[in-house]
Amino acid sequence: MLLNTVIIILREVLEAALLISILLAMSRRLRVDPRWLPLSLLLGGAVAVLVGTQMRGISELLDGVGQEVFDAFLQLAIYVLLLCVAVLMIRSYYSQNTVPGGIAAAMGAAVTLAVIREGSEIYLFLSAFSADPDLRPGVLSGAFIGAGIGFSIGALFYYFLLALPRRTTLAVACVLMTLVAAGMCIQAAQLLIQADWLPAQSSLWDTGNWLPEGSVSGQLLYALVGYEASPSPVEVGVYFSAALLMVALLFWARYRAEAGGRKGERDRAASTP
Amino acid sequence: MLERTACRRLVLLWMLAASVKAVAADRPIVELEIRNHLFHPAEILMPAHTKVKLIVYNRDPTPEEFESYELNREKVIMGGQRAIIFIGPLAPGEYPFFGEFNPNTAQGKIIVK
Numbered sequence: 001m002l003l004n005t006v007i008i009i010l011r012e013v014l015e016a017a018l019l020i021s022i023l024l025a026m027s028r029r030l031r032v033d034p035r036w037l038p039l040s041l042l043l044g045g046a047v048a049v050l051v052g053t054q055m056r057g058i059s060e061l062l063d064g065v066g067q068e069v070f071d072a073f074l075q076l077a078i079y080v081l082l083l084c085v086a087v088l089m090i091r092s093y094y095s096q097n098t099v100p101g102g103i104a105a106a107m108g109a110a111v112t113l114a115v116i117r118e119g120s121e122i123y124l125f126l127s128a129f130s131a132d133p134d135l136r137p138g139v140l141s142g143a144f145i146g147a148g149i150g151f152s153i154g155a156l157f158y159y160f161l162l163a164l165p166r167r168t169t170l171a172v173a174c175v176l177m178t179l180v181a182a183g184m185c186i187q188a189a190q191l192l193i194q195a196d197w198l199p200a201q202s203s204l205w206d207t208g209n210w211l212p213e214g215s216v217s218g219q220l221l222y223a224l225v226g227y228e229a230s231p232s233p234v235e236v237g238v239y240f241s242a243a244l245l246m247v248a249l250l251f252w253a254r255y256r257a258e259a260g261g262r263k264g265e266r267d268r269a270a271s272t273p
Numbered sequence: 274m275l276e277r278t279a280c281r282r283l284v285l286l287w288m289l290a291a292s293v294k295a296v297a298a299d300r301p302i303v304e305l306e307i308r309n310h311l312f313h314p315a316e317i318l319m320p321a322h323t324k325v326k327l328i329v330y331n332r333d334p335t336p337e338e339f340e341s342y343e344l345n346r347e348k349v350i351m352g353g354q355r356a357i358i359f360i361g362p363l364a365p366g367e368y369p370f371f372g373e374f375n376p377n378t379a380q381g382k383i384i385v386k
Binding site: 004007008055056059063064065067068121124125128129190193194195196200201202208212213214228229230 | 322336343346356359364
């Protein structure tokens with residue numbers, strides 16, 4: 001039970017930990033008060049337990065596909081929040097002094113939703129199997145080890161991002177956020193296909209022999225960029241449209257910020273003779 | 274005469290549409306049980322290139338997560354609950370699945386022919 005628990009908890013924690021490390025690194029770089037993190041962890045954890053206890057009812061909704069639709073909407077909401085974070089990030093990077101107020105709220109909301117999604121499954125697993133006195137020691141120690149490894153990988157990633165030069169951190173964070181955000185969308189698409197809300201199709205390709213999804217690197221790539229070994233045309237379309245929309249918004253935000261900056265300089269030059 | 278052919282065509286079209294709808298509603302149903310953290314049956318046969326409605330009954334008191342990398346499916350099934358999972362259309366082959374909460378015992382595969 002120990003090893004299985006380590007793997008389950010690690011898989012769930014990893015996704016949230018990578019997202020948190022990217023957002024926390026950017027929050028640090030832009031000097032945003034990091035208080036959003038403990039708040040969103042607490043709130044997300046509490047709601048995750050609530051969702052876990054209500055999972056039976058949620059599953060029954062919408063002719064038995066309530067769970068898929070609920071999870072898919074959580075993922076899509078995280079995508080929209082990441083779009084907001086990315087635009088605000090660019091804006092605050094170019095405006096030097098002022099930090100837009102919404103950025104901490106958007107980061108916190110994204111992490112809260114990610115914790116709800118991953119945490120409810122952890123809660124269900126732990127509450128069911130730690131009730132058995134024979135399994136309890138293995139389950140609890142496995143959970144600590146799994147969570148420890150997950151958060152350590154997140155911490156390593158955080159320090160890696162902060163070790164980069166300031167300008168590179170922003171670029172790397174934008175690329176990573178785009179991939180994470182597109183990964184959220186492909187997961188949502190997959191859930192909606194499972195629920196029969198989106199058409200099921202044969203897969204376009206299969207890289208499962210070359211890089212199995214269940215392998216360590218497959219799991220890491222899944223958590224980071226939404227790696228999928230055998231995606232269908234709908235999933236590929238959703239992934240690239242989601243990524244393209246985010247890239248377009250990022251460039252638009254940069255264009256606006258630079259134009260605004262130039263205008264500010266001209267105004268200052270005009271007012272000082 | 275012309276009107277009659279058009280009418281006949283319309284009726285034919287309507288019948289075709291009705292039959293397609295009936296097919297969509299009557300997707301083949303495959304049932305599966307989880308008992309003592311094992312899948313029963315552990316191997317299920319499915320027709321190729323057909324969408325199938327898989328109903329999984331969890332007879333254990335503990336929750337289980339039906340998961341398959343090959344099928345791109347994952348769903349938590351609470352103790353004593355049943356879950357509906359749409360699968361396919363699939364090309365012929367073998368598609369393993371497992372219970373994520375008890376992966377040592379809960380193993381199975383779908384054989385598509």
